[in-house]
Amino acid sequence: MNGIYDVLKNERKAKMEHPIPSVPVIERERYILQKAKGKTVLDIGASGPLHDAIVTLAKKCHSLNLAPPADYIMDIDKVDFLPALSDLDLVIAGEVIEHLDNAGHFLQLLKQYTCPIIITTPNAFSAAAHAWLKKGIEQVNIDHKCWYSYTTFKTIATKYGYNVKEWFWYNGKPLTAEGMLFLLEG
Numbered sequence: 001m002n003g004i005y006d007v008l009k010n011e012r013k014a015k016m017e018h019p020i021p022s023v024p025v026i027e028r029e030r031y032i033l034q035k036a037k038g039k040t041v042l043d044i045g046a047s048g049p050l051h052d053a054i055v056t057l058a059k060k061c062h063s064l065n066l067a068p069p070a071d072y073i074m075d076i077d078k079v080d081f082l083p084a085l086s087d088l089d090l091v092i093a094g095e096v097i098e099h100l101d102n103a104g105h106f107l108q109l110l111k112q113y114t115c116p117i118i119i120t121t122p123n124a125f126s127a128a129a130h131a132w133l134k135k136g137i138e139q140v141n142i143d144h145k146c147w148y149s150y151t152t153f154k155t156i157a158t159k160y161g162y163n164v165k166e167w168f169w170y171n172g173k174p175l176t177a178e179g180m181l182f183l184l185e186g
Helices: 002-016 028-036 048-057 103-110 127-133 150-159
Strands: 040-044 060-065 090-094 117-122 163-170 179-185
Touching: 028 048, 028 090, 028 117, 028 163, 028 179, 040 048, 048 060, 090 103, 103 150, 117 150, 150 163, 150 179
Parallel strands: 040 060, 040 090, 090 117
Antiparallel strands: 117 179, 163 179
């Protein structure tokens, strides 16, 4: 009987317990701007001061969002194509994937681009989330459709044919930082 229990315990462990690689906490904006400098970029979800800085530093910046003044106006959940841009050096999708109804569809759409892709997303296990949970409150943007951890994001990225070339925490401390940044290659 013990042998069956051990087999089940080991199967559960293999399925449920996943080591998280040790990586540093970085400044999200600084990393993105360093990668975008002098490059032709597609900024998905483009808005705010970070987008303005990308426009200033990039060789050329295409922007995609739900509303003007973006170059391309579209709802990613409702399209079967993204802009046909053959000159891209980098795609940036900052704080977008957690808003989508179908993240896999989005990752599949991005496959048309052969350049590196930066995706940032909140960390499901952030210290702030835990602090609010202790008060019986789930603090989450009502527009978010999902929360990602290192493992859940890497799993979906791998499923859609991406390699995680680099990844980091941002804002906070390792493991409980506010978010995660992934540099993907297809």
